[in-house]
Amino acid sequence: MSTPLSLSDLDLPRRNGELVFEAPWQSTVFGLAAAVVDNAFGGDREPFRQQLIKAIAAEPARPYWESWTAALEALVGTLPERPAP
Amino acid sequence: MSEKGHHHPAPLSPVEHRVAALEALLTERGLVPEGFIEEITRRYESEIGPLNGAKVVARAWADPGYKERLLADGTAAIAELGFGGPEGDHMVVVANTPAVHNVVVCTLCSCYPWPVLGLPPSWYKDPPYRARMVREPWALLAEMGCPLPGDVEIRVWDSSAEVRYLVLPQRPPGTEGMTEAELAGLVTRDSMIGVARL
Numbered sequence: 057m058s059t060p061l062s063l064s065d066l067d068l069p070r071r072n073g074e075l076v077f078e079a080p081w082q083s084t085v086f087g088l089a090a091a092v093v094d095n096a097f098g099g100d101r102e103p104f105r106q107q108l109i110k111a112i113a114a115e116p117a118r119p120y121w122e123s124w125t126a127a128l129e130a131l132v133g134t135l136p137e138r139p140a141p
Numbered sequence: 142m143s144e145k146g147h148h149h150p151a152p153l154s155p156v157e158h159r160v161a162a163l164e165a166l167l168t169e170r171g172l173v174p175e176g177f178i179e180e181i182t183r184r185y186e187s188e189i190g191p192l193n194g195a196k197v198v199a200r201a202w203a204d205p206g207y208k209e210r211l212l213a214d215g216t217a218a219i220a221e222l223g224f225g226g227p228e229g230d231h232m233v234v235v236a237n238t239p240a241v242h243n244v245v246v247c248t249l250c251s252c253y254p255w256p257v258l259g260l261p262p263s264w265y266k267d268p269p270y271r272a273r274m275v276r277e278p279w280a281l282l283a284e285m286g287c288p289l290p291g292d293v294e295i296r297v298w299d300s301s302a303e304v305r306y307l308v309l310p311q312r313p314p315g316t317e318g319m320t321e322a323e324l325a326g327l328v329t330r331d332s333m334i335g336v337a338r339l
Contacts, residue, residue, distance in 0.1 A: 076185055076186050076190075076259065076260050077182070077186070081154075081156060081157045081160045081161075083178070083182040083185075083186075084160050084164060084178055085160045085163065086181070086182070086185070086260075087173075087177060087178030087179075087181045087182055088160070088163055088164055088167055088173065088178065090177075090181050090227070091167060091172050091173045091174070091177050091178070092167060092172055093227075095171075095172045095173075095174075096172055099227075101227060101228065102302060105250060105252070105302065108250045108251070109249045109250045112249070112250055112251075113249075116268045117268065120251065120263065120266040120267070121156075122156050125156055125159055125160055125163070128163060129159065129163065132163065132166065132167065135170075
């Protein structure tokens, strides 16, 4: 990088050549996990992190966002059943 | 979710089906507010990223008092610049010196300082990086284009449940006259993970 840039010139977070999400389902499952953390666990990320560690350990070669999906499925399985209407 | 394609949407893959089922279930249970996913995606795609970390690094280079605060209490000093939130609750900033090179990994999953670097790059989440950075940092750093002189000590920081690390790279020589904004333009994401030097 030879020319100094002003902050407004910077196009981040893509400037390092990598998209954040490669497909819409990845951003969806990312957002779903964030919603569950916020709205079912009071912002505590640790229960999801523990599920993600387990999901990655179970199938280390599985693509990352698929492990993320498995972790969210497992976490959702720990939620109490919805009260009957 | 929006449909892919105009006339012949591709059939959903198994994982897309699973995500759609999760979305339906969680929405039905009232856990996904209207517009939540679109908003958080937009923020991580266009607002929250390595530029935040670059601003922190540039401030530390330009202001010795800030650097001192940053190394003493990363979370508080980063909050001074307005950055905080998920995965940034306990930030520890580790400074490179001529004798010490720091590099960050998460061996168990993908812990990463979101408020200052955004979401992690794919290689950070992949098994080879997670395993090899601990086992053979010299070789891996060299493969990643960051060979280090033999007399430099490499410190590998494994992100844990609470702590998220950010590397403070050394200020490049010849940048004495630069403004803070110009300095921020020099700072790369990889240098703040520790897999590149400036």
